[in-house]
Amino acid sequence: MSSLYPATIDSETQLDQVLTDPSPELVATIRNLSSPLVMIGASGKMGPSLALMAKRAAEAAGHPLEIVAASRFSNQDTxxxxxxxxxxxxxxDMLTRSSVQRLPKSENVLYLVGMKFGTSADPSPTWVTNTLSPMLAAEHFAGARVVALSTGNVYPMTRLDYGGSRESDSLTPIGEYPNAAVARERLFEYFSRQFHSPLTNVRLNYAHDLRYGVLSDIAYKVYHDLPVDVSMGYFNAIWQGDANNYILRCFDLCTVPATAINLTSRKVYSHRKVAELFGLYFGKVPQILGLEQDTALLSNTDFLLEKLGPERLEGDLLIKWIANWMKIGGRLLGKPTHFEIRDGKF
Ligand SMILES: NC(=O)c1ccc[n+]([C@@H]2O[C@H](COP(=O)([O-])OP(=O)(O)OC[C@H]3O[C@@H](n4cnc5c(N)ncnc54)[C@H](OP(=O)(O)O)[C@@H]3O)[C@@H](O)[C@H]2O)c1
Structure with missing residues (x-):
């Protein structure tokens, strides 16, 4: 419910506080996780807030939970x-078996490693990251419950009236990154059966924390009078606080053979309408280019709703937060999502 939330978010301290707020449902189920909860690939855009949310949930539940954040830590600040x-x-280093073998054994593993950008220029690091790393993780954590982050990019684009791709649909996307993401899922699935490791593949698109996300990309363009190409006419967008809550609750869904679940907003956003809305907030007329194409990358959320219930943040509050964040000069990660790419070349 939006009334749980402040009207604006004005600092990174406040943002991190709101972002890592565990839902009552998560506090109730965090007791199902034993120590240590190992998060691999933890130093990216999602890992820090996921780890802190898990810690806050465990504290609220009075459940001692050790969390290990594992990553290359290319940036020591993280x-x-x-x-x-x-x-x-x-x-x-998830590409080196001896390094993986030094990770503590665990019954619960949250897998966040991925590589997407730069694939067109040099596809092999994307393929090796999204295949060898899952294999070594699955081997080391044989028998553990694994929640593995995947992406909505595993689906082809569909028409708006299709209602979004469902978990049972064929994974036949275009492009090397989306296909390497399919391979990541398939490897986890295979080893889940092989080692009897209960698994949930989480098909996420697109998480938002104000410092990054599709909506922030559009807001940035409108605010800075840059053209907005609406050829990718529609998209899903989820508050990262909701995404984090759902992801941590996905341990309860792990099965052999694997469960796959779409993780995104029920709402389908119109690229054009969002740009116009940001224009109103900023007192600007967006420079819209192109025309909405027949298809877009969209996911159906019926299964998510059935298993884990509705998002807590609904309506346009996320858009209001982002508009305010842009106006007050809130820090941005400078990592555009490139959600508008239609040919799979990231
Ligand atoms: N954020 C979204 O909206 C979104 C949408 C769809 C799917 N996803 C998926 O969700 C996952 C988490 O998202 P994210 O946005 O946090 O991803 P991210 O920012 O790309 O973070 C992934 C992390 O994986 C780490 N990593 C890569 N290769 C590694 C290796 N060989 N050994 C150890 N660590 C390695 C990187 O570590 P270092 O920084 O330590 O070098 C990076 O910080 C990703 O797999 C992504 O595919 C995210």
């Missing part, structure tokens, strides 16, 4: 952030 928040870190 490792320091975890340590400052009382979360243990471990450096790991």
């Amino acid at each position: 490792a320091a952030w975890f340590e400052a928040h009382g979360i243990r870190t471990q450096q790991v």
